[in-house]
Amino acid sequence: MNFWEYLVNRHQQLLTDAYQHASAVFQCMVVATLLGVLIGVATYRSEWAGNLATTTTATILTVPALALIGLLIPLVGLGVPPTVIALTLYGLLPVVRNAIVGLRGVDPTLVDAATGIGMSRPARLLRIELPLAWPPILTGIRVSTQMLMGIAAIAAYASGPGLGNVIFRGLASLGSANALNQVLAGTLGIIVLALLFDAAYVLIGRLTIPRGIRA
Amino acid sequence: MPETGDHGASIELESLTKRYPGSPQPAVDNVSMEIKAGEVVVFVGPSGCGKSTTLKMINRLIEPTGGRIRIGGEDVTDMDPVKLRRKVGYAIQSAGLFPHMTVAQNIGIVPKMIGWPKTRIKERTEELLDLVGLDAGEFHGRYPRQLSGGQQQRVGVARALAADPPVLLMDEPFGAVDPITRDHLQDELIRLQHELHKTIVFVTHDFDEAIKIGDRIAVLRERSHIAQFDTPEAILTNPADDFVSGFVGAGAALKRLNLTRVRDVEITGYPTVTVDDPLQQIFNRLRTSGSNEILLLDRRGRPYKWLRRGDLMRARGSLARAGTLVHDTVTRDATLRDALEAVLTDNAGRVAVTGRRGEYTGVVDMETLMNSVHEMLEADRLDAMEHQHELESLRASQTHAEQEGASGPAAVNVPGGER
Secondary structure, rough: OOHHHHHHHHHHHHHHHHHHHHHHHHHHHHHHHHHHHHHHHHHOOHHHHHHHHHHHHHHHOOHHHHHHHHHHHHHHHHHHHHHHHHHHHHHHHHHHHHHHHHHHHHOOOHHHHHHHOOOHHHHHHHHHHHHHHHHHHHHHHHHHHHHHHHHHHHHHHOOOOOOOOHHHHHHHHOOOHHHHHHHHHHHHHHHHHHHHHHHHHHHHHHHHHHHHHOO | OOOOOOOOOOEEEEEEEOOOOOOOOOOEEEEEEEEEOOEEEEEEEOOOOOOOHHHHHHOOOOOOOOOEEEEEEEEEEOHHHHHHHHHHHEEOOOOOOOOOOOOOHHHHHHHHHHHOOOHHHHHHHHHHHHHHHOOHHHOOOOOOOHHHHHHHHHHHHHHHHHHOEEEEEOOOOOOOOOOHHHHHHHHHHHHHHHHHHEEEEEEEHHHHHHHHHHEEEEEHHHHHHHEEOOOHHHHHHOOOOOOHHHOOOOOOOHHHHHHOEHHOOOOOOOOOEEOOHHHHHHHHHHHHOOOOEEEOOOOOEEEEEEEHHHHHHHHHOOOOOEEEEOEEEOOOOEEHHHHHHHHHOOOOOEEEEEEOOOOEEEEEEEEHHHHHHHHHHHHHHHEEEEEEHHHHHHHHHHHHHHHOOOOOOHHHOOOOOOO
């Protein structure tokens, strides 16, 4: 069976896996974005708190994905929970770092002007600081998503969902008829998904970044 | 504080002090000042003298560590700062427009926060754009980066005026634009103030700007100590001390000329004839006037030519080529400096003054100019001395009251004899 025949033959299964893969990444990314921006908002005003947040999230990123998922299995069991926790943690760093950099990069005279014309602290954050910091935050989200696409494949190790299952099945049966096809299909699937997500982010950027600050 | 301030609101600062932790000297030390409703007061002083800090304490962007602030008689020292700032317009250097919002959104942001309906915000935005000299249809949808520096500054002023605050604070608003635009913006501000009568506190380090804009100028030295607080005229002619005269700079008398208009000085009459008068009548007019020269007006009464006795002799019946053309006139609204410039460049030392449509109203020459300036300076000097005397007696009574108050518990912070 050549690669094309394999795809046609198994497209049902592959599409389900791809959908689950994308869905897991997407949901974890939403959680990571909310958490990351919150952490950024909470820490950007203080030098040490901001640095602490960046360093902590950077440290998490250095833990090998396989090890982290392995360590989570005895704590939360197999399947979806370790996948979600691991993906969310890995997704945090770029978002947190870019949120802090973006919020700190807002021109202080604008913040001064906003205060001076009578904006309260929450209004200033929501109407001025976050919209101005949004482009770098969106970049962080984009980088995170690309990274999670790859890491999500490893979730299959903990019986998690996604295209990782196809790759692992192939790797486990190397030498058999479909082994190479499986690895190839899984890998290409992830690449295609990553490209689709990236295109979506370009569109989101177009729609959400105000014209006045678009590069 | 009045809700809509057609005529501004008074501002009183009482022993206002800002002390930063860890620094031995206060940044602003015990500033007391009364600003009348509808007045433009300019804080001027060298960099780091605390003028900006003092300004920012009025809307409590910087919280004072001591003293009281009253706006329109109401003590705002402990009021919710967000509410206070919505009633005090604030314009800063390089405008501080929010780049992600359109011009209309920038102007409408304060009215939106205080809950105006959409249609009212839209009307107000258009009215304000018109007021600051920008075409509403063309500019309301633009983003700040699509505007020039001067246009941004206009929008900044419009934003500060959006909710019609009685008080306007301006922190070096024209510091970042080129000199020509700055001059233009200053003129616009004067015109605006003529219509609006806000109470404006304006910070600058440019003394010439202060003279041009201020009804009164507070010259500040380090720690925001008031070196002199008086009208531009008084400061120019009678600086309180070496610090102030150093700040006024060279050419105080020349700067003084900028503050007086031609209509304020004596304009002398001059024998005139019109181009339609017969030659004989012109001769007679010249003879009876006892003057050596006569001004020929055109059919609309505008100065046309200077005719000397000799010119007429040579004219031989036609005025077409006789005399010298009037090449420069000044209006009654021109400053004395412009008039002096014109007089100096004229080879006979006089210049014709014209009304609004260019019609002749009189002549100013070197002699009348000199006399007027001398009288003016003398009057200024007397005024300034009087003010200084008042200030000293006020200080003396304050010190007196403080000394008395030191023994009595009730007299804290109540300087006696305030008038």
